[in-house]
Amino acid sequence: MTTTTTTTSKRPAVPVPVAVDADTRPVRLAPLDILRLGLLGIRTRKMRAALSALGISIGIATMIVVTGIPASSQKALMNELSALGTNMLQAVPVPNQDPPVQLPPQSVDMVRRIGPVTEVSAVANTHSEIFRNDRVGSDDYAGLAVLASKTNLLRAINAEVQSGRFLGPTTEKFPTAVLGSVAATRMGIAKVVPGQPAPQVYINKRWFTVIGVLARTPLSPDIDRSVLVGWDAARTQLKFTGHPTVIFVKAREDGIDAVRDVLGPTIYPELPGLVQVSRPSDALAAKRATQTTFSALFLGLAGVALLVGGIGVANTMVISVLERRREIGLRRALGANRGQIRSQFLTESVALSCLGGLAGTVLGVLATIGYATYQGWPPVIPLPAVAGGFGGAVLIGMAAGVYPSIRASRLTPTEALATT
Known part of the structure; x- marks a missing residue:
């Protein structure tokens, strides 16, 4: 009897790949x-x-x-500055001088000859006292100035008449006056009504007829507190000497700096350092800037x-x-x-x-x-x-x-x- 022996050889195990379900893979979130x-x-x-x-x-x-x-x-x-005018300059004598500086009477005409200048006007302090009538005390209207004015002042400072009219070639020769907005309030004259008797004010013991009231002038606040009379009337009625106190200048925007540089020597050639030139719009802009500090x-x-x-x-x-x-x-x-x-x-x-x-x-x-x-x-x-x-x-x-x-x-x- 033959016995057959079967020998089984051991072979290395081969890894069987395992199927991985696609659902178990990490999902990338959108x-x-x-x-x-x-x-x-x-x-x-x-x-x-x-x-x-x-x-x-x-x-x-x-x-x-x-x-x-x-x-x-x-x-x-x-x-506001664009509407009021950023091309304005003001020239005034340097204050606190002994004796006080007086601008030449012909200075307005000299400034008019500067090329880029488009408008020149002036006012002058007459050092006169003003009253509502001849029965009030002198302290009631302290702080109001009586200024002699050129007839083209409104064009130079971009001002407007609120009621009535401004000084003209005819009225400037007679005792007529125009009130600034603050001066009108203090004098109790709100407006001038056509067809009604014009109000009067008492200046240096002379009666002046009020022919107009100005609107507020932001770039020239001194005008608001002033009573304006004609240049010729101030000479004959108030003994005005003709020396301007403030010269208002308008120039082209591209030439405003050049005009600013030559304005002092033009007004006062002998002593240009005694003329102080300012730009009102710069002061208003600086004032507004301080409010946002x-x-x-x-x-x-x-x-x-x-x-x-x-x-x-x-x-x-x-x-x-x-x-x-x-x-x-x-x-x-x-x-x-x-x-x-x-x-x-x-x-x-x-x-x-x-x-x-x-x-x-x-x-x-x-x-x-x-x-x-x-x-x-x-x-x-x-x-x-x-x-x-x-x-x-x-x-x-x-x-x-x-x-x-x-x-x-x-x-x-x-x-x-x-x-x-």
């Missing part, structure tokens, strides 16, 4: 999915989200308001508000991570990786800041438009402030969400699910 996840916490905690975004809203609204309101004021100033402070306060708002968002996100540990653990257990968790919470922080930024932008724009409209200014919304404020909100949201998102992504599934 940007829209990440945004939907980021908005989940905001939708479920609306009150907390609103309070967190409030700080950023206030900061951005403040930033827009403190830049928009001065810009609107500046625009109104430019419009606190803009930098307000911008600093807006930055502090933004910082406080960012801290509030960061605090909200940290608390959100602590409260949603079980949610994080469940998502990690179902396959969400750390990058997806970071993206979710970072997106939520940025979305929260963007909502606050959007609300603050709308609030700031509406507040600026409302205040500018109330003041009668053209509303100006600085686009850099709007873009910078909203961009700052996005950056604050990113910065506020970095730590909470990293902290959330470091939670392991078991650690998160074990939290009660």
Whole structure:
């Protein structure tokens, strides 16, 4: 009997490929999915989200308001200066000289010969006393000046007559007067009505008939507090010597600086340093500029508000991570990786800041438009402030969400699910 022995040789095991279900592979979330996840916490905690975004809203609204309101004021100033005239110069004697400086009587004609000059006029202080009538005391109208005026004064200072008429070639020779706006109020003469008896004022014991009242002159406030009489009438009635006190000059815009340089030597060739030349529009612009000196402070306060708002968002996100540990653990257990968790919470922080930024932008724009409209200014919304404020909100949201998102992504599934 033959026994057959079968020998089985051992061969190395060949790894058998295991089929992997495509559904178990990590899924890359689309940007829209990440945004939907980021908005989940905001939708479920609306009150907390609103309070967190409030700080950023206030900061951005403040930033827009403190830049928009001065810009609107500046625009109104430019419009006002354009209407009043930025091409005006005033020449006066240097004050506090002993003896007092007197401008030559022919100085107006000499200035008229300067090429870029388009208009020249002058007034002169007659050092006369004025009264409403001959029965009042001398102290009742202190502060009002009686000025001799050239007939072209209104064109030189861009002034207007509120009622009545101004001095002309005929009336300047007679005892007639025109009141500035402040002088008319103090004299109790609101307006001159055609067809009715003209009011009179008492100047140096002589009666002068009031033929007109001027509107307010912002670039020449001294005219508002003056009573204007004709140049010739001042010579014959008030013993005026003919030396001008203030010379008003208008010139072409492209030649205003050149005229300013030669105005002193032209008026007083012997001693040009005794003539002081000013540009009234510069003084008005400087006055308005001093009213906006606190803009930098307000911008600093807006930055502090933004910082406080960012801290509030960061605090909200940290608390959100602590409260949603079980949610994080469940998502990690179902396959969400750390990058997806970071993206979710970072997106939520940025979305929260963007909502606050959007609300603050709308609030700031509406507040600026409302205040500018109330003041009668053209509303100006600085686009850099709007873009910078909203961009700052996005950056604050990113910065506020970095730590909470990293902290959330470091939670392991078991650690998160074990939290009660």
